[in-house]
Amino acid sequence: xxxxxxxxxxxxxxxxxxxxxxxxxxxxxxxxxxxxxxxxxxxxxxxxxxxxxxxxxxxxxxxxxxxxxxxxxxxxxxxxxxxxxxxxxxxxxxxxxxxxxxxxxxxxxxxxxxxxxxxxxxxxxxxxxxxxxxxxxxxxxxxxxxxxxxxxxxxxxxxxxxxxxxxxxxxxxxxxxxxxxxxxxxxxxxxxxxxxxxxxxxxxxxxxxxxxxxxxxxxxxxxxxxxxxxxxxxxxxxxxxxxxxxxxxxxxxx
Amino acid sequence: xxxxxxxxxxxxxxxxxxxxxxxxxxxxxxxxxxxxxxxxxxxxxxxxxxxxxxxxxxxxxxxxxxxxxxxxxxxxxxxxxxxxxxxxxxxxxxxxxxxxxxxxxxxxxxxxxxxxxxxxxxxxxxxxxxxxxxxxxxxxxxxxxxxxxxxxxxxxxxxxxxxxxxxxxxxxxxxxxxxxxxxxxxxxxxxxxxxxxxxxxxxxxxxxxxxxxxxxxxxxxxxxxxxxx
Numbered sequence: 001x002x003x004x005x006x007x008x009x010x011x012x013x014x015x016x017x018x019x020x021x022x023x024x025x026x027x028x029x030x031x032x033x034x035x036x037x038x039x040x041x042x043x044x045x046x047x048x049x050x051x052x053x054x055x056x057x058x059x060x061x062x063x064x065x066x067x068x069x070x071x072x073x074x075x076x077x078x079x080x081x082x083x084x085x086x087x088x089x090x091x092x093x094x095x096x097x098x099x100x101x102x103x104x105x106x107x108x109x110x111x112x113x114x115x116x117x118x119x120x121x122x123x124x125x126x127x128x129x130x131x132x133x134x135x136x137x138x139x140x141x142x143x144x145x146x147x148x149x150x151x152x153x154x155x156x157x158x159x160x161x162x163x164x165x166x167x168x169x170x171x172x173x174x175x176x177x178x179x180x181x182x183x184x185x186x187x188x189x190x191x192x193x194x195x196x197x198x199x200x201x202x203x204x205x206x207x208x209x210x211x212x213x214x215x216x217x218x219x220x221x222x223x224x225x226x227x228x229x230x231x232x233x234x235x236x237x238x239x240x241x242x243x244x245x246x247x248x249x250x251x252x253x254x
Numbered sequence: 255x256x257x258x259x260x261x262x263x264x265x266x267x268x269x270x271x272x273x274x275x276x277x278x279x280x281x282x283x284x285x286x287x288x289x290x291x292x293x294x295x296x297x298x299x300x301x302x303x304x305x306x307x308x309x310x311x312x313x314x315x316x317x318x319x320x321x322x323x324x325x326x327x328x329x330x331x332x333x334x335x336x337x338x339x340x341x342x343x344x345x346x347x348x349x350x351x352x353x354x355x356x357x358x359x360x361x362x363x364x365x366x367x368x369x370x371x372x373x374x375x376x377x378x379x380x381x382x383x384x385x386x387x388x389x390x391x392x393x394x395x396x397x398x399x400x401x402x403x404x405x406x407x408x409x410x411x412x413x414x415x416x417x418x419x420x421x422x423x424x425x426x427x428x429x430x431x432x433x434x435x436x437x438x439x440x441x442x443x444x445x446x447x448x449x450x451x452x453x454x455x456x457x458x459x460x461x462x463x464x465x466x467x468x469x470x471x472x473x474x475x476x477x478x479x480x481x482x483x
Contacts, residue, residue, distance in 0.1 A: 012347070025346055078349025104347035111340050177350065177359050179340035210262055219340030220263030220333050222361065223439040224354035238447045244264055245445030251259040 006032030007094060010102040011046065013058055016115050023115065025104070035095035039082060040065060040072060042094055043105075059118040067091040067232065070167030073174070074119055075106040080171035080230045088169060088232040108170050110179035111217040123170050125216035126184060130168075132212035133205035134188040136197050150196050160194035163187040165233040172227035172235075178219030183227040185213050186243035187235050193246055203250035210247055263336055266329050271440035273326040278437065278462070280319055285466050288473050291409055299403035303395040306383060306405075327369060334362045357435040364432035371425030378412055413477035422474045426467035433463035 009030045016023030033042055040062050047057035063071035072089040076082035082092045097103060105119060113121040138144060152160075164187075172183035189206050192198025198205070221240055228237045259265060287305065290298040305311050350359055357364070386392050397404045413419060437459030441447070446455070 014346075075345060075348075078345065078347050079352055083352075106345055106347065109341055109343055109345055111342055175353055177341075177354070178337040207259065210264060211258065214262055217340060219337050220267055221443075222337065222358060223435070223442045224358035226350065226353035229353035237442065238449075241442050241445045241447030244268070244443060247259075247262075247264050248268065248445060251256070251265070254256065254259070 004035045004095075005099070006034055007097060007099045007101075009033055009094075009097060009100070012102060012104045013046075013119070014106045015058070015118055016107075018117055019114055023118075025106075033094050035093065037094045038065070038090055039074070039076065039092040039094065040090050059116075059120050061120050062090060065090040068167060070169040073108050073121065073123075073169060073171070075104075075108055075174055077104055080108060080174035081169075081232055085229070086232055086234050088167075088171075091232075108174035110170075110173050112179065112181070113170060113173065121170075123168070125218070126168050126170060126181065128216060129181065129185055129209050129212045130188060133201065133208040134192075136192060136201060147197065152195060156194045160191050163190035163194070163235065163239055166191075166231075166235055167233060169232060171230045171232060173218060175226040175230035176219065176221075177224060177226065178222055179217075180221045180227075181213045181216070181218035182221035182240045182243065183231060183235055183237065185209050186237075186239035189243045189246055190239040193242060202246065203254050206243060206246040206250050207254055210243070263333065266333055267443045269325055270329040270333065271443035273322045273329070274436055274440045276322045277319075277326060278433075278440075280322070281466060282462075285469055289469060291406060292473055292476050295406040296402070298409075299395075299405050302405035303403050306387070306395065307393055323372070327365075330362065330365055355435065357431050358439070361432060361435060364428045367428035368425060368432055371421070371428070374421065374425075378418075379408075382408075410477055410481050413474055414481045416478070419474050419478045423471050426470050430463050430467040433467070434460060437463055 007030075011028040011030060012025045013028060014023055015026045028046055030042065030046060033045070037045070040060070043058060043060060050057050061071045061073055063069045065072075067088045067090060070088075072081075074081065074089045076089065076092070081087060081089045083096055084092045107113075107115050107119045107121045108123075110121075112125040113123055116122050166184060166187035168184060170181075170184070173179050173181050176182075189209060192205060193202055223237070223240075225237055228235060287298065287301050290301060395403045395405065397407070400407075438452075438456045441452070441455050446452075
């Protein structure tokens with residue numbers, strides 16, 4: 001058990017009753033927070049207190065709490081998933097904060113991510129981009145070819161895997177000054193573009209996914225690189241260059 | 255290319271990048287010619303006269319250059335509108351410095367400063383040239399009664415004003431900030447990003463973004479100091 005001193009912190013939390021309501025930042029004082037608590041555990045404690053006082057708990061997204069599902073979000077002290085690098089909010093711990101610190105917690109902000117309640121936003125726009133082409137059509141008749149039977153260059157296999165680690169959390173959108181989903185779309189395009197199985201539908205995939213992202217209201221890419229810094233999976237903007245290449249070459253014939 | 259594809263932001267960003275790369279090449283040749291004014295005024299006069307009277311440059315290259323500037327400007331404004339529309343509600347508390355450079359986030363500000371300077375630049379040099387050549391019909395490149403070409407004398411005359419020198423220097427600081435992001439960003443947008451060459455592109459971009467504007471500042475200050483002695 002840790003004997004580290006508990007933290008006294010002030011939370012400024014975005015509270016918004018529903019999608020239509022006008023939200024505001026509410027202030028909560030937290031006493032003696034263990035530095036070993038994860039950020040979400042700290043919010044659990046806050047919610048226990050609020051429920052005990054008869055108030056509404058703060059609504060926030062979470063699921064696996066292991067950093068792999070992409071459910072948790074939160075814009076913490078001016079950064080998606082908080083000050084840590086290569087971590088999701090559930091893997092962020094209170095030891096990253098100072099005693100007496102004020103912590104601002106807001107939902108991911110984007111036109112394409114409308115607030116549902118408090119800190120929960122609707123990220124289904126990312127799902128619709130996936131539906132537009134983030135797949136390969138495989139005949140599941142029972143005689144599907146073993147994927148490992150196709151030789152793939154190691155470098156490409158690694159890059160495809162790196163792209164495929166995207167958990168679709170939306171931190172790239174939240175970090176981007178234009179709320180662009182370019183890193184997300186490019187990761188999903190790249191994971192197939194780098195593999196032979198992805199070639200058949202490559203052109204339609206990139207065109208349809210890019211157009212769907214625009215239709216959802218995500219902004220253009222300014223190459224600031226904020227997305228790759230804040231991405232909990234460390235996905236590189238090299239993928240965005242690949243997406244642009246794919247888009248341009250597909251545009252020549254489609 | 256279908257119309258639908260050309261409506262996307264990627265297509266617009268590619269036009270932005272290609273026109274930007276073209277303007278980078280133009281700027282380099284402009285710098286080289288201007289630098290001649292420091293090391294060899296006669297050569298500067300000769301090249302200026304050639305550039306100002308050669309039909310290929312006047313009627314083909316110049317309109318292409320204008321098109322490049324207009325395209326870069328119009329696309330910049332259109333993209334900026336889309337940028338802003340994508341986040342109607344801002345963060346109450348945001349720390350963009352933690353993940354991106356000021357230059358990369360403020361291309362519209364540095365770009366607008368450069369275009370404002372371009373307005374002054376046209377007023378100073380381009381409009382008088384057009385008037386002399388196409389309204390007065392004087393293609394000689396010489397002042398009445400003078401022997402040599404007028405270009406170097408005109409340049410010196412413009413750079414006598416300290417206010418103009420300060421505006422010039424400030425404009426080139428904004429240009430440097432614009433290029434510190436713009437140079438490497440253009441390559442990324444057209445799809446060129448690879449461990450093999452991207453670090454070199456970034457180094458060349460940073461050198462270009464600092465040295466060329468600094469060179470223009472040097473030329474302006476050089477003529478100002480020369481003129482005041």
